[in-house]
Amino acid sequence: MRRRVLDALVNPSWTVADAALENAVRGRTVLVTGASFGLGEATARGLARAGARVLLVARSAGKLAEVADEIRRDGGEAHAYPADLSDPDAVAALVDKLLAEHGRIDVLVSNAGKSMRRSVALQTDRFSDFTRTIGVNYLGPVRLVIALLPSMREHGGHIVNVSTAGVRIFPGPRWGAYQASKGAFDIWLRSITPEIRRDGVAVTTLYMGLIYTRMSAPTPVMRRLPGLAPEQAAGLVYRAVIDRPRAISPWWAGPAELLTLMTRGVQAPFLSQVYRFSRDTPSALAFTGATPERRVGGGQAAQVARLLRTGAPVLRRAGVVAPLSLGTLRGMARAFQENGVSLATLAGIAAARWPGRVAVADERGRLTYRELDDRVRCLAGGLSRRHAIGPGRTVAVLCRNHRGFVEASLAASALGADLLPLNTEFPGPQLAQTLDRHPPAMIVADEEFRPVLADAGYAGPLVLAWEGDGPSPAKEQTLDALIAQDLPAPPRPEKPGRVVILSSGTTGAPKGIGRTPSPAGLIGPLISAVDRLGLRSGDPFLIAPPLFHGFGLIYLALALFLGSPAVLRRRFDAGDALRVIEEEKVAALAAVPVMLQRIMDLPQDERSARDTSSLRAVLTGGAPVRPATVTAFLDAFGPVLANGYGSSEVGIATIAGPADLRAAPGTVGRPVLGVPVRILDHRGRPVPAGTTGRIFVGGAMAATDRAGSAARADGLVDSGDLGHLDETGLLFIDGRSDDMIVSGGENVFPQEVEDLLAAHPAVADAAVLGVPDPDFGQRLIAFVVPAATAGTAGLDETLKGHVKKRLARYKAPREVHLVAEIPRTPTGKILRRTLKEGLTV
Incomplete structure (x- = not known):
């Protein structure tokens, strides 16, 4: 309630009478730029409802066509004209086509814009930031106005410039490119107004306050400031069209402008302090070439501290950051002291904080976090004492999704051994190749894989994690038997072991890609996932992808991080997945795209028979997802779907939230916290928005080694994928380079x-x-x-x-x-x- 009052006081919206708007626009032709999203979309819809012939212009052809189709279905008249206003030839062709098809433009709503908030230290090798921002905010609108003026001066017209209140106040740190470009068009338009006024061309400038759109979304502080929804801000555009005033501003813009003039002498020291105690947004950091160390001004400890400060509000909302008792803190410290930097530490901390919560739920039943922690400690002791597992040795795990995979992985991690998850689909010869490249000291496997291990020629130590229906093996060969011996775990290893993730092998033999777990590598992606999926501590997670895959493993780490139950099933079945969601009250589902498609392929009555109302988040990834599947899933289950992009080489790079996917079903979203993403050409130079190039990714999760190492540029790793960014910073994958x-x-x-x-x-x-x-x-x-x-x-x-x-x-x-x-x-x-x-x- 207080937030709504504050919004209304600081940024009041404007409501106009329907009849007044109809009288102003009915039968008239209105051109709206930037019409595919946000304020432009809301304005176009409202003007069309009032009877205007609306001409929609934007770069995003697909979304533009969708908006035009919806307006026509609602009884309005709309025409879509995809165009890049920063391209002079495109503007000339656009105006020729508009005038040829519609004769004249009565009202131009110049709304297209590009937001840019980035410190100059991050722009030293990104001059494209300036050329693109100036092209969209200044030169593009100038070209469009100049091209339309001859017709407007002949027939009369009205130019509505959607500007920002920021051009009337002191220039803010990091906003240089944006304020300069918006201010340039504002001054130019004001300078020509006296020249065209006598010809019947009116000009209105809207000095808008904050509007909650995709442009403001990447700047977290904007979410906490008073602002308007696009539909509310559209009321100010309607007022401009009806009354044709010279300018419309928030009530505080005039006093702020006067204060700016009176305080010029003290602005610099004050703004220096603002800059010092503020920071660049994650999206601003993500698209720079700076390595994580350069960005945070220090080593890994400084980077972790910076990430935690940035993500603290997210973690508080999720229930991860909360007051803790002295005993809980001691238990958390003991977990770190015993296991160091490892996956086992996440489980140990969860056991100290939430000992009675369910940690794993599989076909064998449930384990609490205390039980899981105790079993992992005993298993680590058994593996160390009976099989000499420790630093420098490799434990391979050939298991389906169940507690045995979790326990073996955590125990190997606690011992500082390298963990090698094996693909359960490998035939014997392919498994033999993998074991030859990465010889394990022992293998933990389900009993069903004994034949394929024999076919691969493996004759080393074998411990069974899941027994079949046949004769039971000797008890010393099972995880349960080792755990039952209750042998003490050795001291904490001096350094953590690696996790060796196998590539998918789509173009040849799978390659092992090793990385050492680090807080700096895990914290940023985990915080971003929590934020964009709206997760909370204790939410049950159904992890459907194989745990041997990096996608499944990172989702397991996320469940441990949040102290949430990891719901596991050994095989995926779409109908059974819906049953499990209903019975376990699953809040978050991880599923690769083919699994989503199988769910959507179920008969409608079978899907609707299950209560999936507990499901608040679905994260897909691991392979490209069809845009049609995205749209169908959002329609069926609501705004719950997110799409993650990453690879064995680079870890998690981006996540698209439900709003991103609804607007652009083909996107993989924006970079996760602390992970820079750049699109480079064949010479390693940044390319402008909309241009396809190679995707390079940085961050602490980037592979530390790889057979046949990937190309690097300025500390970033070539993902092997080709893609492009749109004007809002959303990433789209165009395909594999090979x-x-x-x-x-x-x-x-x-x-x-x-x-x-x-x-x-x-x-x-x-x-x-x-x-x-x-x-x-x-x-x-x-x-x-x-x-x-x-x-x-x-x-x-x-x-x-x-x-x-x-x-x-x-x-x-x-x-x-x-x-x-x-x-x-x-x-x-x-x-x-x-x-x-x-x-x-």
């Missing part, structure tokens, strides 16, 4: 074509690859799994036409092969190598 197809000199990214094919109602799944072609170098071939209800006669030609109508002709597949299944890894990545091998058979 999957790119060059056909007739044109670059084609398979994922774009695959997403389009998969969106066709006759297609259940699709994959696209390039094969040699004597004329074009490569040609595209599509593999399609027909939908269960689709006929196959003529489907190949239908799909070729479907692509040709929506993409450039060179992106259309020459051949379409109908197949029963697309080969994929357990996390859903397409095995293109297997598809190519099938062509040669």
Whole structure:
């Protein structure tokens, strides 16, 4: 209540009479720039409801078309014109087309803008920050106004400039590029107003206060300041259109402007202190080339302290930061003293804080955090005393998702040994290759994998984690038997062991990528996940992806961090997953994209029969997710879905929240806290927004070693993926660099074509690859799994036409092969190598 009152006092909105707005705009043509999101979208919808012919302009063609379609469905008239206003040729072509199709523009709402808050120390190698910001906020609007003026001076018109109150007050630290560009257009527009006023062209400038939009979202402090929702701020635009005043400002803008003039002599020292005690936003840090150490001004301890200070409000809301008793603090200190920096420490701290909470729930029942901690301590003692496990030795784990995997991993971590999670889908020969590259001192495995271990030629020590239905093995061969011996654990290791994550092996033999757990590497991604998914301590987590995969393992770490129950099932079944969500009151689900698709493929009555109201967050990742799947899942389950991007090489890089995905279903979001992300060209130079380049990622989770090490640039690691950023800083993956197809000199990214094919109602799944072609170098071939209800006669030609109508002709597949299944890894990545091998058979 107090927040709403404060918002109303500081940034009052404006309500206009419907009749007044209709009289002002009905039958008139209004051009709105930046119309795909936020204030521009809200303004366009309101003007269309009042009877205006609304022309929508923005860069994001897909969202622009969606807004126009919705306006038309609601009975309004809207036309979408995708254009980049920072491109002179695009502006000229746009105006020619607008005037040719509509004759005149009665009102221009110049709303397109780019926010930029970044300290100059982070911009020394990012001059593109300035050129892009000036292009969008100053030069682009100037070009558009100049191009429209001849018509407006002939017929009359009205220019509404959506500016910021920031141009009327003292320049703030980190806002230089933004305030300078907005101020430049404001001054230019005021300077030409006397020249065009007598020709019947009016000018109104809106000096807006804070509006809660995607532009303000990356700056956390903005969320705590008084502001307006886009729909409220649109009322001020309506007032400008009706009354045509010279300017509209918040009530405090005039006094603030006077204060700015009177206090120039003391502003610099004051603002220096503001700069000193404030900080760059995570998104500002993320897209710079600075390494974590340079950004935080120190080593890992300083970085951890900085991350914790930044994330403290998030952790308080989640219930992680709370008053603790002296006994709890002692237990937490003991966990760190015994285990050092390791996954086992997370479990030990959770046991000290929440001993009675459920830690693991699987088919065998439940373990509390106290029970889990006790079992891990005893198992560490058994592995050390009976198998000489410790620093410098490797424990391989070949288990499905159950308590045995968790216990073995935590015990190995507590001993300072290297942990090697093995893919449960490996056949014997592939497993043999992996064990040859990374020879383990012992393997912890489920009994069902004894045959594949024998096929791989493994004859070393074996401890069983999950027994089958056959004859029971000797008890000393099981985890439970080792735990029952209750042997004391050795002293804390001098240094932590590594976690060796195997790459997916989509292009060849899997490679082991090792990294040493560190607080600096874990804290930022964990805080970002908690924040963007709205998680709370104690929320039950259903972890569906295999724990041997980095995605499953990091979600397990997140559950331990929050003291939450990790709900595990040995195999995934979509219907069973919904049952578990209902019975366990699951609040957070981790699932790879193919799992989400299987849930959506269930009959509607089967999905609706389960009570999933407890589900507040669903994080997907590990493979590309189709935009159509994203939209369908959000429609079915509400705003709960988030999409994470990362890899074995770089760890977690970005997370897209539900609002991001609703606006742009294909995005993977913004960088997580403390992880820089840059898009570079082939020479290692930053590329502008909208341009595809190589994705480089930094942060403490970036791999410390790798067979066939990845390329690096300024301390950042090449992820192996290609992608681009949009004007708001959202990241989009365009494909793997080694999957790119060059056909007739044109670059084609398979994922774009695959997403389009998969969106066709006759297609259940699709994959696209390039094969040699004597004329074009490569040609595209599509593999399609027909939908269960689709006929196959003529489907190949239908799909070729479907692509040709929506993409450039060179992106259309020459051949379409109908197949029963697309080969994929357990996390859903397409095995293109297997598809190519099938062509040669």
